[in-house]
Amino acid sequence: MYAVYCLLPGQLLFSLGRKEEEKPLINNEWVLCITDFDYSRLPPARRITGDVLVRNLVEKMLSVSYRFRISPEYAYYESYAWQKSMNAAASSISGKQNERALLLYRGEAGWRYRRNLKRADDEIAKLMENYAKIEAEKPLVNNEPEFVFSQANLSGTYPAVPKSGTEYRFCQNQKADAFLAGEIWEYHSRYYIRLRLYALYTNSYIYEDDIIFSLDDSGGAVEEIAARLTAVLSGSRPAAVMVTADPPESQVLINRNYAGRGTVEAREHPPGNIIIAVSAEGYAPMTVETELAAGELAEVQVNLSPLVYADLNISAAADVPVSVYQGALYVGEAPLTLRLPIESLGYVVAETKGGEEAKVVFIMPDMPDKSFDLTLKTKMPVPSEQRRVSRARSRAYWAWGGTWVAGIAAWVTNGIYTSQNAAMPHSSSEQFYENTQLMYNISIGALIAFGAAAVYDLVMMSRYVYTAASGAAPIARQERAAK
Numbered sequence: 001m002y003a004v005y006c007l008l009p010g011q012l013l014f015s016l017g018r019k020e021e022e023k024p025l026i027n028n029e030w031v032l033c034i035t036d037f038d039y040s041r042l043p044p045a046r047r048i049t050g051d052v053l054v055r056n057l058v059e060k061m062l063s064v065s066y067r068f069r070i071s072p073e074y075a076y077y078e079s080y081a082w083q084k085s086m087n088a089a090a091s092s093i094s095g096k097q098n099e100r101a102l103l104l105y106r107g108e109a110g111w112r113y114r115r116n117l118k119r120a121d122d123e124i125a126k127l128m129e130n131y132a133k134i135e136a137e138k139p140l141v142n143n144e145p146e147f148v149f150s151q152a153n154l155s156g157t158y159p160a161v162p163k164s165g166t167e168y169r170f171c172q173n174q175k176a177d178a179f180l181a182g183e184i185w186e187y188h189s190r191y192y193i194r195l196r197l198y199a200l201y202t203n204s205y206i207y208e209d210d211i212i213f214s215l216d217d218s219g220g221a222v223e224e225i226a227a228r229l230t231a232v233l234s235g236s237r238p239a240a241v242m243v244t245a246d247p248p249e250s251q252v253l254i255n256r257n258y259a260g261r262g263t264v265e266a267r268e269h270p271p272g273n274i275i276i277a278v279s280a281e282g283y284a285p286m287t288v289e290t291e292l293a294a295g296e297l298a299e300v301q302v303n304l305s306p307l308v309y310a311d312l313n314i315s316a317a318a319d320v321p322v323s324v325y326q327g328a329l330y331v332g333e334a335p336l337t338l339r340l341p342i343e344s345l346g347y348v349v350a351e352t353k354g355g356e357e358a359k360v361v362f363i364m365p366d367m368p369d370k371s372f373d374l375t376l377k378t379k380m381p382v383p384s385e386q387r388r389v390s391r392a393r394s395r396a397y398w399a400w401g402g403t404w405v406a407g408i409a410a411w412v413t414n415g416i417y418t419s420q421n422a423a424m425p426h427s428s429s430e431q432f433y434e435n436t437q438l439m440y441n442i443s444i445g446a447l448i449a450f451g452a453a454a455v456y457d458l459v460m461m462s463r464y465v466y467t468a469a470s471g472a473a474p475i476a477r478q479e480r481a482a483k
Helices: 044-063 073-107 110-136 167-174 216-233 388-426 432-472
Strands: 029-032 146-149 178-187 190-198 203-213 239-248 251-254 256-261 261-269 270-279 286-292 297-303 309-316 321-327 328-333 338-340 345-351 359-364 371-376 480-481
Touching: 044 167, 044 178, 044 190, 044 216, 073 110, 167 178, 190 216, 203 216, 216 256, 216 261, 239 251, 239 270, 239 286, 251 261, 256 261, 256 270, 261 345, 270 297, 286 297, 309 345, 328 432, 345 371, 388 432
Parallel strands: 029 146, 029 178, 239 297, 309 371
Antiparallel strands: 178 190, 190 203, 239 261, 251 256, 251 270, 270 286, 309 338, 321 328, 321 345, 345 359, 371 480
16 A cells, blocks of 8 residues: 655644634645556566566655645636535525425425525525535645545555546546556667656646666665656656766766766656766766756756776786786786876786685775885695684584573672572581582683683684685785886
């Protein structure tokens, strides 16, 4: 069940500086009906994925708590409520006039007939005054009604999409102000979602949107299309953003979605925070976060700074050829020189044909006019199939637990012995003396066991730390060498 509940404050009307009688707002809810999305064009194996995408989309709509009515929508509901009130008042007048006409056929006494006739005329006069008042003053419609889902959706059902030409009646039957229809299909191993929102006050579809994405990008795609949809549902005006990046070949991402290269023309976006990421080869990437206001056009200028490089001289302390990899990319055999950006994190792996290897993590210093030396010492790697780290960790944990158990046992037995030893001068029982001596021996044994367990725990913990760190790549500090 999807529902959002929000408390809206009442409105006070003032006229000529005097507080008038408070009038209730009507039409306090804006009801949305979500129809059953069309999965027929998806392969059967992928329909469950489509269902998950739709569920995620619906959950995003929970962020909408109320809707702000624009002028045409407010005018529609105002006119609808006004006409409805006038029809109800006219119906009351008509009913009372029919009752007055039937008085003649009741055969009542003259005095009683005249009394009932006068009473009916008075009631009709009051109803006429009420009708004139309703006709002269339009009702107050809530301009910010609460956003809720239809009763069908709240009960867990999603009606079928109405046929063309029956949308208005469908909304009336569902007691909804709008309904959302959607379709999902596969397009060249990607997903294509199309959404349409029908509104009662326009008797037409007021919003259509679609997006194509891969399954790996589904999170960002659902986030983007949901943001646009919730902006429409809440009634807020969309914002727009325009990005100008230098150099012109820069790649621009807006909220992790590709937007273009260089200059990105103004494009609509829901109000709220956006993250703009700009990157280009040979330049330091930059991320800009900004907040868009409703109706605002934000112009973002991003100038990337060129990367500054320094030389890294790599050598190997081995008599055999050593292959060097920068991450997973083969760059040659040692000795060699790599030109890398300053203040960047590097990862180098050296391997020999005999199976020896060396791994080093380093950070290039911020000194572009210098070169740096890095010497790699290869050794045989620890076989991963032996699971030495897992065994060492397990033994360290067992030793730590055994130390606690031995410590508690030593504390308890020593406490019992101390209590018994303090009571010995007041007892002449030979059995009590023997029990005290036995508890003394037990407490001494527990203390010895605790000491042995503590020493074993230190050994196992040190072994675990050494074993865990033996296969890790060291962080190297480069030796600076003048060019």
